[in-house]
Amino acid sequence: MPSRREFIQAGLAASVVPVAFPVAESARVASVPHIAAFSAHRLTHVVCDVRFGCSRAVAIEAARLGLRVVSIDGDISDFWFNDLAPVWRTSPHAIAGLTAHGPLFCLERFGWDHGVRVVFRGEHRFEGGRHVEHSLSGPFRTIAAAHGTLVAEDWPTHLTRLLNSCAVTHDTASTTVRGAVEGERERDSADALVTLFSWVIAPKHAEPAAARRA
Amino acid sequence: MAVPPGVSTRDWETALRQFRQAVGESWVFTSEDDIALYRDAYSPLWGEPEERLVSAAVAPETTEQVSVVVRTANQFRVPVFPISTGKNLGYGGSAPNLSGSVVIDLKRMNRVVEVDDKRHFAIVEPGVAYFDLYRHIQERRLNVWIDCPDPGWGSPVGNSLDHGVGYTFGAYRDHFHSHCGLEAVLPNGDIVRTGMGALPGAKTWAEYRYGFGPTVDGLFAQGNLGIVTKMGFHLLPAPEAYQTSIVTVPRRRDIVPLVDLVNELEHQALVGMPEYFSPLGGFGRPGPPPQELVALMQRPGGPTDEEFDRYAQQRNAGAWSCRLQFYGSPKVVAAHLEHAKDRFAAVVAGSTFQDGELLRFPLNAEQLDRVHKVAVGIPNMSIFSIGARTELNPSPSDGHLWFSPIIPKSGEAVLEAQRVFMDAFAKLGMPSMVSPFTMPATWMHRAFIFIMAFPISRSNVAQNQRTRAVFRELVKVAAEHGWGEYRTAPVFQDEVMAAYSFNNHSLLRLHEAIKDAVDPNGIVAAGRSGIWPRHLRRTRA
Numbered sequence: 001m002p003s004r005r006e007f008i009q010a011g012l013a014a015s016v017v018p019v020a021f022p023v024a025e026s027a028r029v030a031s032v033p034h035i036a037a038f039s040a041h042r043l044t045h046v047v048c049d050v051r052f053g054c055s056r057a058v059a060i061e062a063a064r065l066g067l068r069v070v071s072i073d074g075d076i077s078d079f080w081f082n083d084l085a086p087v088w089r090t091s092p093h094a095i096a097g098l099t100a101h102g103p104l105f106c107l108e109r110f111g112w113d114h115g116v117r118v119v120f121r122g123e124h125r126f127e128g129g130r131h132v133e134h135s136l137s138g139p140f141r142t143i144a145a146a147h148g149t150l151v152a153e154d155w156p157t158h159l160t161r162l163l164n165s166c167a168v169t170h171d172t173a174s175t176t177v178r179g180a181v182e183g184e185r186e187r188d189s190a191d192a193l194v195t196l197f198s199w200v201i202a203p204k205h206a207e208p209a210a211a212r213r214a
Numbered sequence: 215m216a217v218p219p220g221v222s223t224r225d226w227e228t229a230l231r232q233f234r235q236a237v238g239e240s241w242v243f244t245s246e247d248d249i250a251l252y253r254d255a256y257s258p259l260w261g262e263p264e265e266r267l268v269s270a271a272v273a274p275e276t277t278e279q280v281s282v283v284v285r286t287a288n289q290f291r292v293p294v295f296p297i298s299t300g301k302n303l304g305y306g307g308s309a310p311n312l313s314g315s316v317v318i319d320l321k322r323m324n325r326v327v328e329v330d331d332k333r334h335f336a337i338v339e340p341g342v343a344y345f346d347l348y349r350h351i352q353e354r355r356l357n358v359w360i361d362c363p364d365p366g367w368g369s370p371v372g373n374s375l376d377h378g379v380g381y382t383f384g385a386y387r388d389h390f391h392s393h394c395g396l397e398a399v400l401p402n403g404d405i406v407r408t409g410m411g412a413l414p415g416a417k418t419w420a421e422y423r424y425g426f427g428p429t430v431d432g433l434f435a436q437g438n439l440g441i442v443t444k445m446g447f448h449l450l451p452a453p454e455a456y457q458t459s460i461v462t463v464p465r466r467r468d469i470v471p472l473v474d475l476v477n478e479l480e481h482q483a484l485v486g487m488p489e490y491f492s493p494l495g496g497f498g499r500p501g502p503p504p505q506e507l508v509a510l511m512q513r514p515g516g517p518t519d520e521e522f523d524r525y526a527q528q529r530n531a532g533a534w535s536c537r538l539q540f541y542g543s544p545k546v547v548a549a550h551l552e553h554a555k556d557r558f559a560a561v562v563a564g565s566t567f568q569d570g571e572l573l574r575f576p577l578n579a580e581q582l583d584r585v586h587k588v589a590v591g592i593p594n595m596s597i598f599s600i601g602a603r604t605e606l607n608p609s610p611s612d613g614h615l616w617f618s619p620i621i622p623k624s625g626e627a628v629l630e631a632q633r634v635f636m637d638a639f640a641k642l643g644m645p646s647m648v649s650p651f652t653m654p655a656t657w658m659h660r661a662f663i664f665i666m667a668f669p670i671s672r673s674n675v676a677q678n679q680r681t682r683a684v685f686r687e688l689v690k691v692a693a694e695h696g697w698g699e700y701r702t703a704p705v706f707q708d709e710v711m712a713a714y715s716f717n718n719h720s721l722l723r724l725h726e727a728i729k730d731a732v733d734p735n736g737i738v739a740a741g742r743s744g745i746w747p748r749h750l751r752r753t754r755a
Contacts, residue, residue, distance in 0.1 A: 074599030077366075077587075081345060102598035105255075109301075110367070112251050113321050 041119075041202040043164060044087065045070045047079065047097030047107070052191045054124070057156035058098040058163075058198075065164055076103045080110060088114040094202035096163040098124075098156065104197045111201045120166045122146075122159070122198035126191060132181050137174035138200070142166045146177055153180045159198055166200045215244050216269040218292050218314040220749075225290040233272045233316075236282040241273040241322070252300065252317050254307030256613030258682055259705055260672050266309040266704055268295070271317040277397065277405060277443040283318060284441065285403035287737050294318050295739050296441040298340035298372025301365075304616040304667070304703070305376065311704040311741030312750070318441060320371075327444065328420070331356040335394065335420035337446045340371040344593040358449040359591035361386035366593020371445045375435045377701055381588040382450060382486050383541070384659030390435050391659070392448045394423040398440035401733035406440070420446025436701070437725075438739035439732045453541040456590055458570035459551055462493065462532035463562050466522040469534050470625035471562050476536055477623055478557070480659075484550045486539035486589070492651035493531040494522070516650065532566070534653075539589055544572060614667040615681065617688055619697040621654060621664045628654060631664045631697070638691045642684055663700065682706075689713060704741065711744025726751070 046067045048059035051074060059069045070079050084107075087093060092114045097103070108118050120138030127133055134150045136143055142162055149158035217226045233242045243249060252268045259265040272294075274280045287294045295315040300308030308317060324341035329351060336358075338347060344362040347370060351358060361380035363373055372378075373389050380387035395409035409425040410418040423431070423446075433439050463472045472490075479485045495503055503511075510517040510525060517525070526533050538554060540547040551569070558565040573581055577590070587594045621627045632650055639646035647666045654662035668685060671677045686709055689699065693713035702710045714721055725745045729736070736747020 075594065075596040076598075077594035077596060080595065081349070081593075085345065085349075100599075106365075106367070106595050106598050109255075113299075117247075 041094030041167060041200065043067055043096050043200075044093040045079075045083065045095045045097075046160070046163070047072060047076070047095060047099055047103065049074060049097070049099040049103060049196075052098075052100070052194075052196060054156045054191050054196055055098045057154070058160045061157045061160035062164070065160065067164065070097075072099070072103060074100055074102055076106050080106070084110070088116070092116045092203050094200060096120075096166070096198070096200045098159065098163075098196055098198045100194050101197055104199050107201060108199075115203060116201050117204045118199050119168045119202045119204065120163065120198070120200040124196040124198065126181065130181060132179050134177040134179060135174070136177065138172060139167060139169045140171040140173045141169065143173040143175050146175065150177045151179045155179045163198060163200055166202075168202060168204060216267070216314055218269045218316060219312065221290060221292055226292070229286050229290040229292050230270065232286040233270075233283055236286065237272055237274045237279050241275075243271040243273070244269075249317075252297075252308045252319075254303075254309035254703070256303050256307060256615065256670050257309060258615050258668075258670050258678050258685075258703060260670065260678065262675060262678070264705075265313075266306075266311065267313050268310060268317045269314045271319050273319040273322050275322045277323075277399065280318065280320075280323075280399045280441055280443055281403045281405055284399050284401060284737075287316065288401055288403065288735055291735050291737060292316055293737055293740050294441075295742075296320060296340075298369040298375070299343055299367065300372075301368040302372070302376055304614055305701050306703040309704065311707065311739065315740070320441075320443070323443060326350045329354070329356055329358065329449070330420075331358045331449075331451075333421060334358055334449045334451050335446055336360075336370075336449055337395075337420050337444060338370055339444055340369055340442060342371070343367055343369050344373075348591075348593050357452045359452050360449060360593070361389070361392065361591060362588055362593040363389075364588045365595045365597050366588070367595060370447055371442055374445065374447070375442060377435060379657030380487075381586070381657070382539075382591060383483065384480060384487070385483070386448065386450050387487060387657060388659050389447075390432075393431070394421060394446040394448055395419045395425075396431055396434060396442050396446070397444035398434055398442045400440045401735065401738045405443075407444075409446075411444075411446070420448070433728065436743045438729065438742040438745055440738060450591070452575065454543045455541075455547050455572055455574045456585075457540045457547050457551065457572045458537050459540070459554070460535050460537050460568045460570075461554070461558055462535040462566050462568070463558075464523070464526065464532050464564040466519040466526075466533045467625075468562055468565075469628060472534055472536060472565075473623065473625040473628070475554075475557055475561055476538070479538070479550075479554055484540075484553065486541055488539070488656050489537040490534065490653035490656065491537075492534055492653065494526055494529075494533065495649060495651040511650070522650070544574070547572065612672045613670045615670055615685065615703060616701070617666045617668060617685055618655075618663050618699050618701055619665075619688075619692040620658070620661045620700050621697050623658075623660060623662050628662065628664075630695070634691065634695055635664070635666075635688070638688060642687060644680075644684060658700075664697070707742065708744045 046062035047070045049055040050071050062069050072079055111117060120142055123135040125133045136146050146162055152158060217223055230242060249268050249271060252271055257265055272283050274283055293312050293315040295310035296318040297308045298320050320340035322341055323339040324346060325339045326342055326347060327337040329336045336347060344360060344366040347360055361382045363378050363380050370389065374393050378389050380389060386392050395411040397405065397407045397411060399405055408431050409423045410416040412425050434442050476488045480488060495507065507525065510521060522533065540550050555567055573585065577585060621631050632648055632652055635648040636646050655665045657663060668681045685706060689706065689709050692698065698713050699710045711722055722744065729745050730748050733747065736749055740747050740750055
């Protein structure tokens, strides 16, 4: 799990590197070959809840993939007001994250009013400091890919790639994967005290573009 | 697709067709995925057959479209339930009282009609969220504040119509009280404006609330006589500065003069919303209580006031504190604070003040991080930062149910409410949500809310059933002491209204008489606040 210093450095890198989707695209293809065959949503933001080591790890991988990382401490107010609301008002785009329940709850409901929905949802519950149980629902191919990747100790890294490659399809699935927990430090971290949620919020095809006037 | 109760399939299909003609194909929602969005996320009936669900939703964009939709609903006797932004969490969300109702979702009506920062008012539509109004003001650098609830994703119209409250000065944080004139669509589709809005060409819609003749605005708050499509609101002129100071009093019985003095300061508009707490325990105190306190609390009959005082003295702590909020120019803030100190020095021996920093607006980023944002008129969502698991709330993400009895604004009433509700929890055999340190919410200007949050589970039906039983019992206990809830979820609205029973429920009978006259087909928000239309009165109420 990255330290706060590593995380901050990654955040700085993300903030000075322009959003570079070609890099993200190639990384996505390389890391999740089963999903590369069809179009994924382009994530405009990856939301990282800095209180949790796993979420900081997602931020580092997202930055490496060239995605724009948004750091929150459980409060989505600034992100919503300054970044997301102005964008979604005119053109809803996909976002993803690994957060506590509260931020997801808020963003999901904000999304409903703008024609976007949660299309992938993962629940990551730590069990006695030894395992983490991943309960996932979303597009079939994304769920299928999770089986081979989220069992590893560095599951947040793999999760980030899954989120980045998630594409809305009509066939959905759900599953539960039990994975390993990384090291003694992780067991004692804030992560173990809560259930974390990974998610992709994206325009749902064949539905009205937005519930608000542009 | 569900068909609304009492409506034939043929009429339902015709009504849907007319809804689509009125608002456009894209804005009538009937798929399960779409209408599921209108479930109450915090429903105490989650997943049970009695959960209040909708049959469809219609999202008009203009008042005229609302009128057409309502006329259609009235023609085919389709029950409708209006929502503004639908964020009434803990009090019912966007779910109707009557399952099968069609939600009229007003989020597309999101125009800020007018904001005046010289005469200090706004006129907005129901889909305008507090965030939207705040953005409108900030982008134009207007010299007014909004008073917003916490969280700030609701709408001024919806919140005020639910008697919602905020955090600044009393005249502004009672949101319905701060409204000034409204526009509504009646159940027959007629459009009405109240106050000065009723006078064509008047420029004083949001300045003089009465106009001429009887005032009817209150009938639309927590009511079901129409669908409000515009409202005016008084706004607070932006102050230059802000400062808090915490006053602490040493003895348990000092709660009486503490509340009396704060009332005096607040009702003279010298302070904004006060926030009471006990340095000894209660909400917000970190960690488990000290063993000595636990031992005191477990004694038969509980601790005496003197024992509480000794416990406080040993810890060099006071018994009660109140965070006072001062607004205005730095000179005004300093004068009001000095006056508050003078009054306490004269009345409560041993009272102390701990002054916060004087903040001048606009705040810098670091100050913004520290300040309680709603106290300075900034909408936010920080309340949704993680909820910790506790014994009482093993699944904090599943939501909560507010129990909100109104009690008098006095120290004596607080102590009585503590005792009464602790006894009630003991009799009900469940852990008490109230302690000798529990203080009321102070959002109301002239009363306290002795509020409690009951956890709701999405997976444990038995827990929810137990919670509902306890809630209903507490409604009775409160009523026996003259305390009534100011707001509640649909599932409890009949019981709460029944508690307001003076003269054989004459208030409810008046509501019903008006309902029958204005909405004879009973289509708008049937059952809201326990007011059922005639054809459902016997079976539902």
